Amino acid sequence: MPEFDLKVAISSLAATISYLDLADAIAHYGQWRLLHHDLSQYMKLDASALKALNLMPNPLELGGNKNMSLYGLLNHCRTAQGQRLLAMWLKQPLVNLHEIEKRQDMVETFVEDHNTRRSLQSDCLKPMPDFNRITKRFNRGIASLEDVVRVYQAISKLPQMVQLLENAQPRDPQQLELLERTFIIPLREHNQNLEQYSNMVEETIDLDELAHHNFVLQAAFDPALEDIKTRLMGVMDGLDEEHENVATATGIDKEKKLHLEKHHVYGYSLRVTKAARKGYIDLATQKSGTIFTTRKLKSLSEEHTELTQLYDKTQRGLVKEVVAIAASYTPILEALDSLVASLDVIVSFAHVSDNAPIAYVKPKVNEKGTGDLIVKQARHPCLEVQDDINFIANDHMMLKDSGEFQILTGPNMGGKSTYIRQVGVIALMAQVGCFVPAEEATLPIFDCILARVGAGDSQLKGVSTFMAEMLETAAILKTATKDSLVIIDELGRGTSTYDGFGLAWAISEHIATNIHCFCLFATHFHELTTLSQALPHVKNYHVVAHVTQRDDLTKDRDITLLYKVEEGVCDQSFGIHVAELANFPESVVRLAKRKAEELEDFGDGTETGDVFAKISKQETDMGTQIVQDFFNTWKTLEEEHERTRMDEGADPLEAQQKVLQEVVEQFRDKLEGNAWVKTLLENF
Numbered sequence: 001m002p003e004f005d006l007k008v009a010i011s012s013l014a015a016t017i018s019y020l021d022l023a024d025a026i027a028h029y030g031q032w033r034l035l036h037h038d039l040s041q042y043m044k045l046d047a048s049a050l051k052a053l054n055l056m057p058n059p060l061e062l063g064g065n066k067n068m069s070l071y072g073l074l075n076h077c078r079t080a081q082g083q084r085l086l087a088m089w090l091k092q093p094l095v096n097l098h099e100i101e102k103r104q105d106m107v108e109t110f111v112e113d114h115n116t117r118r119s120l121q122s123d124c125l126k127p128m129p130d131f132n133r134i135t136k137r138f139n140r141g142i143a144s145l146e147d148v149v150r151v152y153q154a155i156s157k158l159p160q161m162v163q164l165l166e167n168a169q170p171r172d173p174q175q176l177e178l179l180e181r182t183f184i185i186p187l188r189e190h191n192q193n194l195e196q197y198s199n200m201v202e203e204t205i206d207l208d209e210l211a212h213h214n215f216v217l218q219a220a221f222d223p224a225l226e227d228i229k230t231r232l233m234g235v236m237d238g239l240d241e242e243h244e245n246v247a248t249a250t251g252i253d254k255e256k257k258l259h260l261e262k263h264h265v266y267g268y269s270l271r272v273t274k275a276a277r278k279g280y281i282d283l284a285t286q287k288s289g290t291i292f293t294t295r296k297l298k299s300l301s302e303e304h305t306e307l308t309q310l311y312d313k314t315q316r317g318l319v320k321e322v323v324a325i326a327a328s329y330t331p332i333l334e335a336l337d338s339l340v341a342s343l344d345v346i347v348s349f350a351h352v353s354d355n356a357p358i359a360y361v362k363p364k365v366n367e368k369g370t371g372d373l374i375v376k377q378a379r380h381p382c383l384e385v386q387d388d389i390n391f392i393a394n395d396h397m398m399l400k401d402s403g404e405f406q407i408l409t410g411p412n413m414g415g416k417s418t419y420i421r422q423v424g425v426i427a428l429m430a431q432v433g434c435f436v437p438a439e440e441a442t443l444p445i446f447d448c449i450l451a452r453v454g455a456g457d458s459q460l461k462g463v464s465t466f467m468a469e470m471l472e473t474a475a476i477l478k479t480a481t482k483d484s485l486v487i488i489d490e491l492g493r494g495t496s497t498y499d500g501f502g503l504a505w506a507i508s509e510h511i512a513t514n515i516h517c518f519c520l521f522a523t524h525f526h527e528l529t530t531l532s533q534a535l536p537h538v539k540n541y542h543v544v545a546h547v548t549q550r551d552d553l554t555k556d557r558d559i560t561l562l563y564k565v566e567e568g569v570c571d572q573s574f575g576i577h578v579a580e581l582a583n584f585p586e587s588v589v590r591l592a593k594r595k596a597e598e599l600e601d602f603g604d605g606t607e608t609g610d611v612f613a614k615i616s617k618q619e620t621d622m623g624t625q626i627v628q629d630f631f632n633t634w635k636t637l638e639e640e641h642e643r644t645r646m647d648e649g650a651d652p653l654e655a656q657q658k659v660l661q662e663v664v665e666q667f668r669d670k671l672e673g674n675a676w677v678k679t680l681l682e683n684f
Helices: 007-020 047-052 070-074 080-091 097-112 114-125 131-140 145-155 158-166 173-193 195-204 207-212 223-250 295-327 330-355 416-432 465-479 497-515 526-534 575-581 586-602 617-648 652-673 675-682
Strands: 259-263 267-272 281-286 289-293 364-366 373-378 394-398 405-409 440-444 448-452 485-489 518-522 538-549 557-567
Touching: 047 416, 047 448, 047 485, 070 080, 070 330, 070 416, 080 131, 080 330, 080 416, 097 114, 097 173, 097 330, 097 364, 097 416, 114 158, 114 330, 131 145, 131 295, 131 330, 145 195, 145 295, 158 173, 173 195, 173 330, 195 295, 223 259, 223 267, 223 295, 267 295, 289 295, 373 416, 394 416, 394 557, 405 416, 405 497, 405 526, 416 440, 416 448, 416 485, 416 518, 448 465, 465 485, 465 497, 485 497, 497 518, 497 526, 526 538, 575 586, 617 652, 617 675, 652 675
Parallel strands: 364 440, 405 518, 405 538, 448 485, 485 518
Antiparallel strands: 259 267, 267 289, 281 289, 373 394, 373 440, 538 557
16 A cells, blocks of 8 residues: 555554454454545644643643633534544644635624524533444444444434424525535435434334433333233332321321332332331432332342343343444444534634634635735734733734834733734634634635744653754754744843844844745844845844832832834833732842842943943943043044134144143043043944
8 A cells, every 4th residue: 555655654554453353353454544635735834832721621721621722612512423523623724725715704604693603502412412423332342222323313313403404594694505515415315324223223112211311112012022011011010009108107298298100229218208118128228318129129129120130121122133233334323423514613603703812713814925914903812802801902924025023122921922922813713714803804815824922841751941942943944935824922032142132133133035935933132123224125123111110219110011013112111020029028129129230231232242241330420420421522622723823824733732632641641540431442
């Protein structure tokens, strides 16, 4: 087989066969076939992207709030197969424009038709069993009559499901044709193909016993069963007669106070709240009353148990025949399972889109490599549904070749991470086929979403936090194409400031110059924003914070985070403000402010490195004033001597040197006495 040349795939297949013990069961021979799953038809998502976008729930980090993950938010599926398919769709977004638009059109149908959507969810999808698990039980020969009946009950819902879909009222007639091709015609065919299954169940299984949760074959199906059934009916009559006798003897109303029940431990017994029970056998006293029996009732209960067990034993061979017949419908049930799952997920998308705090909109998706990314009033779907949160929406405007690379600066806790991640979430939702949280959205198809967000080490693998960051970034540089979406948050934090900035600059320039993909880069390296001066398609944005001076002496500031994103550069961070919010000791905060001011003033390393880092601010201010006075004095003396030279006809060069020497002698003590000036002259 040509698949044998795929060494990794065949090795994985061997592991799967071993894990499932498929080779040990003769019944599995010839039941399987190999299919080549083409991953090129799906968007690539690396592990970092799944984590950055909160795609799947993480109980260790997110707690019990299911809306903290995209899967939990979108999961309003009523069936187990629908929930599994939703997880698969989220991990494998489409890149085929036609298929994406098909899903969006079907979602739009159910968004507009509320009644059909609700009826499908409550009346048709909710009772659907997990056909996938039932067919596995059929194939293994371990299915029961209950499994057979559950399939029968599901089949009985198909006509109602078809009728609801036929009565759907989308605005566009083409959407009804799409529903017809995708769901209605296949459901009709499955209902017709399973008609014989329904007839078989009705002829062989005693459906009247289902009300008592008994799954048994009809007695008329076999003479031995019929004989046992007759005896069972006699025992039941005896139980009712004894119930009547005890009620008469005790004077207790058998309809309201004296109850004949089948206890899971004692079998058939009587339960009463308060009564004289002289001559009766107490079994247990519970909150609901006292359970007791009589000798005759106990004998009848034991006989009923024996006959029931005999009935089950007698019908066991016949049940295997019924299950074997039901198993022959496995291919149809598997196809029906896939169809029900798809409908469940589509309806779930419509439910979430219509019931969001602000209704989602249908995005416009363009072919891969064409068009810009424009999202108006975008929101993060998981955050906007959290309690006590009034989410502030922002626009995204990423224009190909003129604004595809965006550098985002701004204060800590200002919303940078949320802003860049919500773009990835919206792009993924659009390619899954769902509506998106925005007022308007136009996006190209991305071949992959790559992310470098957060920090974490792997001690067991010997990978440090910074090494993990570099490995993820290396994967981005190797994998990203011009049709990718790259999200990078705070790259370079795990090493020294200079190394981190150097790496951030090199990586940014490489992505912007060589890859030319859509990229959002959030950073606290404010020097990185100068990249826009060299590359026209790099744009700077910042999250807005309103800063007011609290005290002129201490230079304390009140900071109000506005969570709005605007074009331009933010030239300061507010990490110490976040430390204050975290209730740092006041002495620590004061020391942090003092050291931060020293480093910002003298140790920025932008031109002369850190040679001024140890010089105080007072010394620097004095040195700056000395230099300024020096040049002002030189200029004044030069102007005066120039008029004298013109009158006397002296050599201009010699006169200038003489003036400079005079000024130097005048300022020599000041120049040599100031550390900042001396350092400046040494590095001149």
